[in-house]
Amino acid sequence: MRLGEVTKHPKGFRIAGIYQVARFEVKTAKNGKAYGDCVVSDPSFEIPAKYWDIPAESAALFQQNSILGLEATLDYFKESPQLTIDRVYVPSPQEIDQSLQSLGLMAPRDIGGMYRQLEDIIAGVRHNRLRQMLVWIFSTNTSFAKQFKRHPGAVRNHHAYIGGLLQHTLEVAEAALDHCARNDRINKDLLLAAALVHDIGKVREIAVDALGLPVGFTKEGKLLRHISLGMELVGQACREAQVEEEVDVILKHCILSHHGQAEWGSPVAPMLLEAELLHYLDNLSAKTEQFVREQERLEPGDFTKSYVLRREVYRTSFAGD
Structure with missing residues (x-):
């Protein structure tokens, strides 16, 4: 109950x-x-x-x-x-995993299934060295992959539960796939690679307890934050896969700019289409999760004041068909 x-x-x-x-x-x-x-x-x-x-x-x-x-x-x-x-x-x-899921402390989607979907998306990246770079991060680097699968996506707010980072990453990548299917002028491989790696620094930024629940920030997380930590890991992966310098720089720019503006944590604004799309797709996943979380606390027809969203949130009594 x-x-x-x-x-x-x-x-x-x-x-x-x-x-x-x-x-x-x-x-x-x-x-x-x-x-x-x-x-x-x-x-x-x-x-x-x-x-x-x-x-x-x-x-x-x-x-x-x-x-x-x-x-x-x-x-x-x-x-x-x-x-x-x-x-x-x-x-x-x-029992713990089942309960964590029912309590909203674990991703509602199956973690193993989500990771297989992520690997399928990687397999569909046509640019050979970008694909090798992603394989190095999410498969070859087994210690990172093990952490990434169950890591929370935040200390609080959106996706702050076990498997939240994986779920958020997959939501952004799936939305990127959908958007690319509607517009062939997007560099699909670049957007997918950026979507998959944009938050990988959170594995080192967010501290977790024995169950994997977020408890705060690590020392390097406080000092460096996930954007710079992610760029460091991507740089290492790009060297391992011998990714071209131009692609390396552009991919890092996507990570650096994905919060959109300085006051939200990005020192540069997006300067190319794929970086701009990543910013909005990332924000779409976060806002969707935040609204769902706020509405779950409400009875139909009620309002609540959301500190995270900085507005009142309403849960409709309209169920639809």
Whole structure:
């Protein structure tokens, strides 16, 4: 059950599920016994919880894991909802992945399937050295490929979940394919290569926990940011594949300019069609995800103030056909 639905129920309602533990601390009650004080959450809501007379082995589970299976009873303290935890357990890896997906903490699309689609797009790049450059990054460089598959696309905001970077990259590349099919004046190989590598620096920029969830920025991420880190990796890959200097420079320009303007993080504006298209396709994927995330928190017919989008967002009650 999503935690956002819990408050619709009365005191004594029982819930069971796998949730994220936002924080946990062992405290001492007035009777001298230990209890666990924590906050459990999912994308829809976060709620404080207490585990009275907590056994030492259960406290250890909370201290060692950020995702746990919980059985709890709904209570209210000063009219605010609170959970009383009755049982806690460590889910299996399969249960965790299923729960992460249901909680919105993992890409809604299958990660393995998405990576195969990415490899198919690479195979369709006709320029031999550009294709070799992409193969080096996403296949030959196995340690990078392993990280990229499950890496989040952001610390917060759009695609900030396991597999989010892959999903965002594939969304941009698929949109590029669609746009190229409608206009044969676009350099398809260049746009596809730029779409696939534009955010690869985020693997080194974003720090993750043991599950792969974003927890902040790495030191080099704070100091250098993903655009420069991505250009460094692309430069290495271009040397490995002996990519022509002109193509190398243009591809780096696409990465450098993909935020569109200086105030958004790009020191130069796009100076060629493919760079301009990359900027808009990247923004389209990000904005789509941000609107979806905001609307998921709303009931049909409601508004919310979005800090990320800097406007109010409305969820329509119109379902369509």
